[in-house]
Amino acid sequence: MSEDAAKELRRPPTAQAFVLTELRRAIIAGEFLPGQPLRQNTLAERFGVSRVPVREAFKVLESEGQVVYEPHRGHKVASLSLTDLLEVYRLRQLLESEAARVAVANRSDGVLAAMRAAARDVELASAAGDLLKMTEANRRFHFELLAAARMPRLERIVQVLWDATEAYRFVYYGAESNRARVEREHARIVKAYAEGDAELLVALLDEHREHAVDALRTFLEVPSQIT
DSSP: OOHHHHHHHHSOSSHHHHHHHHHHHHHHTTSSOTTOEEOHHHHHHHHTSOHHHHHHHHHHHHHHTSEEEETTTEEEEOOOOHHHHHHHHHHHHHHHHHHHHHHHHTOOHHHHHHHHHHHHHHHHHHHHTOHHHHHHHHHHHHHHHHHHTOOHHHHHHHHHHHHHTHHHHHHHHTSHHHHHHHHHHHHHHHHHHHTTOHHHHHHHHHHHHHHHHHHHHHHHTOGGGOO
């Protein structure tokens, strides 16, 4: 099977789903930066669709907090203030700490294996300099732990919060030192889960988020980078 044929088989079944998938990928990959305008006509031409599926995809991304609409100016990739960022991460801390404690109480070899596999994928993507794959693997790593808590409502809320900062995660991974730190922190998180140490796990997750916030704080405090 040719590469083009394989891509066609993987293409979502509707034009809207396809555009939504591609826009999410482009935002995560840093092709569209926070604050960057998104033009319906340009995107429709890029994806080979009409403006309708682009407009519908915008609605979904607006509801997720990844895209915003400004009257007379159109849509753009959402950008956060430092205050917004701190609120998002504070909410994540509260919810993920609860999920981590419950996940440890429910811990299983299957979840441990899945976390280790995701951590390996993070390392491989980092070594290859593939920040998109690293971002995707990192998300899988964290949501394996969240899912282990078996609290789907909490997991959905965290997903919304996570999506709100997805574009910034790519920025964080741009520095090799940050990527290396993420790998080390993942290893410690896996070890704490394996040993059933809930309080250590919560502390390590807090530290993991704090390092990201510190790096993103610098990014957000330089206006020229987000306009």
